[in-house]
Amino acid sequence: xxxxxxxxxxRMHADIEGEVKLTVKGVVTQRxxxxxxxxxxxxxxxxxxxxxxxxxxxxxxxxACQSDLSLExxxxxxxxxVASGAQPFLIVGAIAGG
Amino acid sequence: xxxxxxxxxxxxxxFVLNADGARKSWTxxxxxxxxWEVYHLxxxxxxxxxxxxxxxxxxxxxxxxxxxxxxxxxxxxGNKFTYEGEGGTHQWYDGTPHPWEFKRxxxxxxxxxxxxxxxxxxxxxxxxxxxxxxxxxxxxxxLRCHGSGPRxxxxxxGMCLHxxxxxxSDQSRIFIAVSAAGAFRTDDGGETWKPINxxxxxxxxxxxxxxxxxxxxxxxxxxxRPSVLFMQKHWDVMRSDDGGENWREVSGNLxxxxxxxxxxxxxxxxxxxxxxxxxxxxxxxxxxxxxVYRSKSGGTEWEALTQGLxxxxxxxxxxxxxxxxxxxxxCGVYFGTTGGQVYASSDSGDSWTAIVRDLPxxxxxxxxxxx
Numbered sequence: 001x002x003x004x005x006x007x008x009x010x011r012m013h014a015d016i017e018g019e020v021k022l023t024v025k026g027v028v029t030q031r032x033x034x035x036x037x038x039x040x041x042x043x044x045x046x047x048x049x050x051x052x053x054x055x056x057x058x059x060x061x062x063x064a065c066q067s068d069l070s071l072e073x074x075x076x077x078x079x080x081x082v083a084s085g086a087q088p089f090l091i092v093g094a095i096a097g098g
Numbered sequence: 099x100x101x102x103x104x105x106x107x108x109x110x111x112x113f114v115l116n117a118d119g120a121r122k123s124w125t126x127x128x129x130x131x132x133x134w135e136v137y138h139l140x141x142x143x144x145x146x147x148x149x150x151x152x153x154x155x156x157x158x159x160x161x162x163x164x165x166x167x168x169x170x171x172x173x174x175x176g177n178k179f180t181y182e183g184e185g186g187t188h189q190w191y192d193g194t195p196h197p198w199e200f201k202r203x204x205x206x207x208x209x210x211x212x213x214x215x216x217x218x219x220x221x222x223x224x225x226x227x228x229x230x231x232x233x234x235x236x237x238x239x240x241l242r243c244h245g246s247g248p249r250x251x252x253x254x255x256g257m258c259l260h261x262x263x264x265x266x267s268d269q270s271r272i273f274i275a276v277s278a279a280g281a282f283r284t285d286d287g288g289e290t291w292k293p294i295n296x297x298x299x300x301x302x303x304x305x306x307x308x309x310x311x312x313x314x315x316x317x318x319x320x321x322x323r324p325s326v327l328f329m330q331k332h333w334d335v336m337r338s339d340d341g342g343e344n345w346r347e348v349s350g351n352l353x354x355x356x357x358x359x360x361x362x363x364x365x366x367x368x369x370x371x372x373x374x375x376x377x378x379x380x381x382x383x384x385x386x387x388x389x390v391y392r393s394k395s396g397g398t399e400w401e402a403l404t405q406g407l408x409x410x411x412x413x414x415x416x417x418x419x420x421x422x423x424x425x426x427x428x429c430g431v432y433f434g435t436t437g438g439q440v441y442a443s444s445d446s447g448d449s450w451t452a453i454v455r456d457l458p459x460x461x462x463x464x465x466x467x468x469x
Contacts, residue, residue: 009133009158013174043174047158051178059157093157 219259294342348397406450434460
């Protein structure tokens with residue numbers, strides 16, 4: 001079971017409370033996690049990845065296991081702790097504003 | 099008894115205000131979509147409880163929301179806006195070619211005849227249409243690709259298509275406006291378009307009378323006379339009596355002719371309203387006095403309307419989509435400010451009162467007159 005934590009804007013938008021729990025078939029990667037997330041919550045399509053390019057939106061970051069994974073390739077396996085559910089995969093809105 | 103519903107889009111959510119026909123006491127519901135920018139929301143003339151809202155964020159992109167119960171509940175519909183074809187380029191601020199990139203929906207215009215059809219004006223400037231209640235969107239690419247697109251350039255707020263006027267007498271005719279390209283018209287339902295900027299003069303572009311490149315801020319039309327158009331340009335208030343073929347300046351005695359909004363009285367097609375703003379460098383009223391100006395002669399001769407509006411230390415702006423009128427016998431006029439007030443007049447502008455204040459910065463105001 002993969003655990004995903006979304007920023008508050010997206011939790012409200014998708015009417016989600018707390019963590020999202022996902023089942024991911026095959027290798028656990030950014031792409032497979034986001035595919036599973038969007039399949040479970042279709043209103044999130046286009047909010048994390050661009051519709052056309054499927055690239056991460058510029059002001060969105062991916063954190064896990066105290067590391068910034070935002071610049072990793074989308075098909076690179078995520079850490080074992082994320083794949084096992086021991087650690088969550090965090091989707092974060094970049095800090096901005098005053 | 100009639101009542102009035104005011105739809106307010108702000109930097110941090112949407113609000114819905116309701117009052118009976120007396121327009122004395124208002125309820126305020128919201129924020130809807132808290133924390134998101136709501137550039138615009140508008141109701142269908144066919145089924146007024148069908149509302150569409152543009153919800154966006156620099157972080158999380160564009161959403162389109164639809165309500166079927168007058169704003170009490172909402173559902174996200176389609177948010178996929180894909181330009182047709184190769185995309186091409188427009189001018190960037192420095193004059194270099196820049197690819198078209200979708201950023202947000204500035205304006206939603208529901209069809210006059212079909213509640214499932216709605217138009218979207220977007221940044222980077224293009225016009226989209228949905229015929230299934232907002233679930234899927236297709237570009238009317240004849241506008242962006244008619245030939246002048248590579249010469250369009252963004253205004254300070256981005257290269258936005260912000261005005262969509264549907265001709266009630268001719269379903270094939272649509273007027274749109276883009277900052278900073280100008281005004282355009284189709285006479286075949288959106289297949290082909292032409293610039294309609296003859297008579298505009300803009301000193302901030304190399305050729306002040308160029309076919310395109312003008313920073314049109316807003317166009318307004320009275321439904322009974324769809325060939326008469328009123329324009330608030332970056333500077334200058336303009337008028338056309340021939341569907342945009344020719345424009346002439348009607349700024350007249352305005353203290354400054356810079357501004358964003360312009361609108362027309364519901365029952366008097368020659369009565370128009372603007373809110374003069376000091377300058378393109380200073381986006382607030384002259385001398386800290388918030389004044390609506392009204393012309394009862396279709397321009398040129400203007401009178402200041404100040405009763406109930408702050409006349410000292412007021413430094414708000416009134417953005418291009420933030421003025422609307424209701425259709426009650428005594429026309430109501432409404433506008434919102436970047437300071438979070440929504441002012442209303444129930445006597446055609448003679449006097450004003452804040453029907454809500456301290457909202458986030460107001461981006462848009464629309465009004466529905468309901469029976």
